[in-house]
Amino acid sequence: MTITVVGNRRRLEGDLIHKVLVVDDDDALREMVGLVLAGAGYEPVFAADGISAVEIFKDRNPDLVLLDIMLPGQSGIEVCKQIRAVSGVPIVMLTARGDTNDVVLGLEAGADDYVVKPHKGEELIARVKARLRPLPDDSLVLQVGGLTLDPKTFEVQREGANLSLTPLEFKLLHTLASKPQQVFSREMLLEQVWGYQYKADTRLVNVHVQRLRSKVEKDPENPKIVMTVRGHGYRAGSETL
Amino acid sequence: MISLFRRSLTARTVVATVLLSALALVTLGGFLSYSLANGFYQNRLDQVLSETERAVSSVQGTVSAASVNDETALQTLINAVVPSLEIVGGSGSRQVALLRSPGQAQLQLFESPISQDLDLKTIPDELRVQVRESAGILTYTPVSFFKDGVLVAGITVGAPVVIPLAGNFELFLVFDLSAEQQSLALVQNAITVAGIILLALIALVSYLVTRSVVRPVEQAALAAQTLSAGKLDERLVERGDDVLAQLARSFNKMAASLQQQIQQLDSLSKMQQRFVADVSHELRTPLTTIKLAGEVIFGNREKLDPALSRSAELMQNQIERFESLLADLLEISRYDARAVVADLETQDLNAVVGASIASIEPLAHAKNTEIRIDLPKGPVEAEFDAKRIERLLRNLLSNAVEHGEGRAIIVQVGQNASSVAVCVTDSGVGMSRLQLDRVFDRFWRADPARQRSVGGTGLGLAISKEDATLHRGWLQVWSKPNKGTSFRLTLPRRADSVIGNSPIPLPPRSVQT
Numbered sequence: 001m002t003i004t005v006v007g008n009r010r011r012l013e014g015d016l017i018h019k020v021l022v023v024d025d026d027d028a029l030r031e032m033v034g035l036v037l038a039g040a041g042y043e044p045v046f047a048a049d050g051i052s053a054v055e056i057f058k059d060r061n062p063d064l065v066l067l068d069i070m071l072p073g074q075s076g077i078e079v080c081k082q083i084r085a086v087s088g089v090p091i092v093m094l095t096a097r098g099d100t101n102d103v104v105l106g107l108e109a110g111a112d113d114y115v116v117k118p119h120k121g122e123e124l125i126a127r128v129k130a131r132l133r134p135l136p137d138d139s140l141v142l143q144v145g146g147l148t149l150d151p152k153t154f155e156v157q158r159e160g161a162n163l164s165l166t167p168l169e170f171k172l173l174h175t176l177a178s179k180p181q182q183v184f185s186r187e188m189l190l191e192q193v194w195g196y197q198y199k200a201d202t203r204l205v206n207v208h209v210q211r212l213r214s215k216v217e218k219d220p221e222n223p224k225i226v227m228t229v230r231g232h233g234y235r236a237g238s239e240t241l
Numbered sequence: 242m243i244s245l246f247r248r249s250l251t252a253r254t255v256v257a258t259v260l261l262s263a264l265a266l267v268t269l270g271g272f273l274s275y276s277l278a279n280g281f282y283q284n285r286l287d288q289v290l291s292e293t294e295r296a297v298s299s300v301q302g303t304v305s306a307a308s309v310n311d312e313t314a315l316q317t318l319i320n321a322v323v324p325s326l327e328i329v330g331g332s333g334s335r336q337v338a339l340l341r342s343p344g345q346a347q348l349q350l351f352e353s354p355i356s357q358d359l360d361l362k363t364i365p366d367e368l369r370v371q372v373r374e375s376a377g378i379l380t381y382t383p384v385s386f387f388k389d390g391v392l393v394a395g396i397t398v399g400a401p402v403v404i405p406l407a408g409n410f411e412l413f414l415v416f417d418l419s420a421e422q423q424s425l426a427l428v429q430n431a432i433t434v435a436g437i438i439l440l441a442l443i444a445l446v447s448y449l450v451t452r453s454v455v456r457p458v459e460q461a462a463l464a465a466q467t468l469s470a471g472k473l474d475e476r477l478v479e480r481g482d483d484v485l486a487q488l489a490r491s492f493n494k495m496a497a498s499l500q501q502q503i504q505q506l507d508s509l510s511k512m513q514q515r516f517v518a519d520v521s522h523e524l525r526t527p528l529t530t531i532k533l534a535g536e537v538i539f540g541n542r543e544k545l546d547p548a549l550s551r552s553a554e555l556m557q558n559q560i561e562r563f564e565s566l567l568a569d570l571l572e573i574s575r576y577d578a579r580a581v582v583a584d585l586e587t588q589d590l591n592a593v594v595g596a597s598i599a600s601i602e603p604l605a606h607a608k609n610t611e612i613r614i615d616l617p618k619g620p621v622e623a624e625f626d627a628k629r630i631e632r633l634l635r636n637l638l639s640n641a642v643e644h645g646e647g648r649a650i651i652v653q654v655g656q657n658a659s660s661v662a663v664c665v666t667d668s669g670v671g672m673s674r675l676q677l678d679r680v681f682d683r684f685w686r687a688d689p690a691r692q693r694s695v696g697g698t699g700l701g702l703a704i705s706k707e708d709a710t711l712h713r714g715w716l717q718v719w720s721k722p723n724k725g726t727s728f729r730l731t732l733p734r735r736a737d738s739v740i741g742n743s744p745i746p747l748p749p750r751s752v753q754t
Contacts, residue, residue, distance in 0.1 A: 026526045026530070028527070029526055029527075029529055029533075032529075032530045032534055035533075035537065036537070039537070096525045096526065117525040117526065117529045118528045118529035118532045118564055119529065120532065120533075120536065121533050121537070
């Protein structure tokens with residue numbers, strides 16, 4: 001039986017086809033998500049439980065992980081932590097519960113974004129696309145708080161030493177540093193960094209700012225690079241400390 | 242002081258005990274003092290009478306036996322005998338007076354011997370009359386006189402004496418009772434002091450006894466308070482077998498059964514929440530697959546023959562309906578499980594009203610319905626969960642569009658010191674009293690025969706009501722058949738404050754006129 005999937009199959013020659021690891025214990029859903037991804041021009045890779053997910057990740061080295069939270073073996077949160085320990089690959093959680101602690105737990109474990117089931121195909125693809133979108137070609141090398149941000153290599157250096165940020169964290173910091181005078185509201189950051197066109201969960205911003213601070217700030221309790229503007233949002237600190 | 246009295250059982254008991262004991266002690270002391278005084282007086286009186294008898298008989302004997310015949314010798318004799326009866330000084334002093342009875346014919350130049358410091362007031366005239374008429378029996382009366390500047394009690398005893406040559410005389414002896422008085426005062430003082438000490442002891446004992454009874458009761462009261470405040474682990478110490486220990490045991494038993502029942506309810510509620518979570522997961526996963534598959538088929542419907550293509554459309558619509566029904570069901574069961582927590586933030590209600598109107602605009606346009614907005618100038622700030630309030634308003638608006646018969650819908654926002662409010666009013670079919678009573682019921686529809694274009698799950702208003710209650714707000718409705726319906730949401734400014742009255746009248750003025 002063949003299923004015809006409508007989608008953008010046009011790929012320029014030599015253009016990289018992104019590999020997406022789909023981790024879900026439900027066979028039907030896993031296959032269906034795979035079809036939707038393939039329809040949009042991605043190459044799906046599958047894992048059915050928490051243990052094999054980590055192995056397949058290391059084996060196949062995907063460009064993005066779609067991760068269900070409730071998994072046999074070990075939970076999605078645990079898988080998320082293990083992948084984060086070795087890689088900054090974008091992780092999008094699939095969760096059946098939109099309003100419980102699971103979302104925050106997942107974000108704190110290192111997930112970049114989440115999609116609540118039941119979701120539309122286009123919603124899922126939009127999330128995946130947003131996470132795989134590179135920075136614009138005209139992005140500049142920026143300085144903030146003694147850090148150097150190189151948008152070509154996604155490298156952040158402090159006094160010659162590399163800090164390992166995930167692409168999302170890099171994008172967040174780069175966005176703030178690109179307009180150091182401007183205060184970014186959470187909604188603006190959701191649009192510019194996460195690619196949301198409509199109102200989304202501001203906890204995404206809060207959790208990731210915390211994670212970013214813990215990596216770049218010398219004293220995360222007293223931030224000098226990602227500053228909070230009470231009641232408004234965040235802004236970047238000065239170029240040097 | 243009065244409040245202490247009202248509050249403290251111990252204080253009340255001690256004061257009552259002391260007052261009653263004091264009354265008893267005063268009665269007892271009075272009686273004792275009276276009996277003693279009486280006894281002392283009677284004793285002394287007997288002694289006084291016998292002394293007087295001796296004195297009188299000695300005087301009478303001496304003057305009768307003497308063979309004197311001239312006045313000078315008589316005077317000498319009397320002067321020798323009478324003063325010898327006198328006892329001077331000390332507390333047992335005795336004064337003497339020999340007075341001539343009046344009304345005697347014989348002429349007398351005889352000088353009556355009288356004790357030097359005797360106050361003649363201590364010999365009242367009535368006594369003298371009684372003595373003259375007494376026919377030899379001793380007559381007495383209690384008197385008082387000054388001695389060394391102090392008023393003392395005494396007894397005056399009198400008896401008639403016949404003196405040869407001189408005639409009838411009255412012999413008076415005035416006895417000093419100050420010694421008895423002193424003894425009595427001493428005893429009375431002792432009684433008073435003893436009484437006061439006893440009273441103090443009674444107060445102390447009653448305090449200690451009451452304390453020992455009241456203390457456990459107080460502890461029980463305190464424990465009951467703690468328990469009712471939600472600390473279910475609170476227990477009393479059970480000691481002994483008395484009624485207080487019984488109280489403690491019963492209290493603890495009650496607390497234990499209460500705790501058990503609450504824990505049972507708690508675990509039931511947890512099971513319910515767990516169930517909701519599981520159903521949520523179990524249903525959503527296949528629904529997600531169906532939805533994704535449906536989309537793929539729907540997206541390719543032009544490749545299918547007309548019947549299949551229409552089937553794909555119907556399926557797509559019903560999947561969406563199924564999804565919103567499932568979402569509403571899960572939402573309401575979360576409320577039932579009390580698993581809902583509001584995500585409160587201070588924000589502008591106008592903005593949320595604007596957003597909900599914007600999202601309903603396409604539907605209103607399709608139904609050719611105008612939405613008129615009446616917002617106050619400036620922000621309308623309150624603490625609320627924007628997601629829930631926006632959903633609630635969307636629901637009110639879509640109801641208004643559906644039942645508004647294409648006539649304009651008025652959205653009014655208001656505020657006062659304690660609260661903010663939104664009122665959504667349509668001029669459509671309206672509802673009867675009976676229908677109004679059921680409007681917030683689950684799966685209830687105003688008119689089952691009515692064709693539904695908007696759809697809706699039948700849970701919208703039930704959830705809206707829960708959302709309002711979650712904010713400690715009000716969701717109220719006014720309606721009249723063929724006039725229209727008005728839903729008013731009133732929210733407190735701050736989540737912990739209380740609504741005084743709603744800033745918008747219900748029905749709103751636009752309907753009243």
